[in-house]
Amino acid sequence: MTTPVTRFKHVDYLWDEAKATALGNDQVALFLYRSNILGADLRITNYGGGNTSCKTTEQDPLTGAEVEVMWVKGSGGDIGTLTRAGIAGLYTGRLRDLKKVYGGLADEDRMVGLFNHCIYDLDSKAPSIDTPLHGLLPFKHIDHLHPDALIAVAAAKDSQRITHEIWGDTMGWVPWQRPGFDLGLQLEKCLAENPGIRGIVLGSHGLFTWGDTSYECYLNSLEVIEMASEYIAQRVKKQGERVFGGQKVASLPATARLERAARLMPLLRGLASSEARQVGHFTDTDTVLQFINSHDLARLAPLGTSCPDHFLRTKIQPLVLELDPGEDLSDTPAVLEKLRPAFANYRAEYQAYYDAHKRPNSPAVRDPNPVIIIYPGVGMFSFAKDKQTTRVASEFYINAINVMRGAEAITEYTSLPRQEAFDIEYWLLEEAKLQRMPKEKPLSRKVAFVTGAGGGIGKAIADKLVEEGAVVVLSDIAEERLQEANATYKKDQSTYAVCDVTNAESIAAALAKACLAFGGVDIVVHSAGLAISKPLEEHSERDWDLLQNVLVKGQFALAQQSVAIMRAQGKGGDFISIASKNGLVSGPNNVGYGTAKAAQQHMARLLAAELGPDGIRVNTVNPDGVIIGSKIWEGAWAEGRAKAYGINVEDLPAHYAKRNLLNEIIRPEDIADGVFACVAVLTKTTGNIINVDGGMANAFVR
Known part of the structure; x- marks a missing residue:
């Protein structure tokens, strides 16, 4: 039996012993349960972010021999809603054998294709790029998460020193590297050099933690995140009103913010839809307002986000509107004239970013419009292809705000180099994933x-x-x-x-x-x-x-x-x-x-x-x-029509069907x-x- 833990204040302890016990010794079910409760706390990881795994002993269907199989979140999944259908099952031994054919960083994309040769479960979801990061580590249960506090540590200047200051010798650290087979080798090496560690911080990226059981892994993850969160909280507290350099712009009252946002949204939506129609989202939480109203907004916003999952959904940086919070928005043409140059400049800068960093085989430039739009004193808007995507983009940028606040409180926030950011945003494997997306429905984006x-x-x-x-x-x-x-x-x-x-x-x-x-x-x-x-x-x-x-x-x-x-x-x-x-x-x-x-x-x-x-x-x-299912036919109207035609109310459906040319009930x-x-x-x-x-x-x- 596990002992309930109540000491966490920066993360939610959601483990329910009764639910876990009901799953028995089904390690895959316990891994899915752990994944779902981790994904339920947005401070731990956002929608679609991170991945989890477990390893079990299974019988090889061809040889009958016992083999180790790794079950890991598949490509494009979400741990908060993960089910058996969303995971991949691979022979761990075969995955590790890929080290014999790995040809270095230039070989990364080919390795992803080779993951399919390691499949054990024929109903597997496509393995993700992070598969070797789990497979090359020996632990039974592994979490790879993107907690705000950990990414703040990972994105802080002098991140390795801060990692040691918080956890001592119990945590490893590896510098930033794009996810792939080589990063798995780096994790394996880090563990070999530090055999007693409980986890690894990935520079500018996230966290790896583990355990012998699903519960031990869950508890380890929460404890590591809690330590980082408390470390940051104490430093933010010391900053007081100096967080993000202090307030530069005062927020409008809540009602006024919503009124202005509602009036401005259609204008922003139209401008953000120059390539394809977009759906919008608005938020004005305290976290958002503290950042967008601050002196440091002008310095931090252009740096862009750090965690790859963040900028893949939010673009490299937001558009900050140069509108006074009390600006008169009643004259739509005049407001549009103020907004158009800002959008034009953003598109031009995005094209320049693409042109400066593209590779010979890079996919074509994507929609250059901003995803995140900031209006100091009012709130933050996001625009994407559908409501879920735009809401998630907003949530990810709030994560990025938390990361920036934490990193600035620790030392100084650092973002990914632009070339690294571009190489992830326009990664051929990411493009292939986009091309596999289902065709949009006729009324999508409307x-x-x-x-x-x-x-x-x-x-x-x-x-x-x-x-x-x-x-x-x-x-x-x-x-x-x-x-x-x-x-x-x-x-x-x-x-x-x-x-x-x-x-x-x-x-x-x-x-x-x-x-x-x-x-x-x-x-x-x-x-x-x-x-x-x-x-x-x-x-x-x-x-x-x-x-x-x-x-x-x-x-x-x-x-x-x-x-x-x-x-x-x-x-x-x-x-x-x-x-x-x-x-x-x-x-x-x-x-x-x-x-x-x-x-x-x-x-x-x-x-x-x-x-x-x-x-x-x-x-x-x-x-x-239209009688069946129509509310206007309830009561007096039906009685009146029946009277006009000299029939009973219950005979109305048949009467109307018989009198049309097709003899159909409508x-x-x-x-x-x-x-x-x-x-x-x-x-x-x-x-x-x-x-x-x-x-x-x-x-x-x-």
């Missing part, structure tokens, strides 16, 4: 805002857009429905905003949340609605006003505000009106609803005519008879397909009406 998304047609539309790669902001007047709807998606796929489309301020607040969450909007779908079916003499003025406010005024206000965001982004967009067949066809007991739907349809045509030069396409999808998912066609297939269509009604001849537009 942000959708859907009203009425708490259920029915609106939720079906949101489902379809997420399925096809978009991130979605769900809006509705009922928060409980929104929470339930939002819970059906994975992290980073969606958020929600309570929104009353009859209230312009409510729309503004919901769109601001969309900008803060994802950077702006590209697709806006007005699906919020209600239906009132009454004869003329029973139709009240209140009924009329409610229909006009939700369906018509709501569409107008939503278009007005969302189009302003699309124009600020400068990347075009889509506005979709969910109207109805009833806007085209005259029917009984329908004067208020039919009139409002006709207004929606014609407004869409008017908007299409006006917004075409901006690349904003406006189209209408006309449902009819479902919310069918309307969602119509929206998808408008935004992803009919990309040169605007001002159009798509009828999704099974074929109603009297609703044919032409």
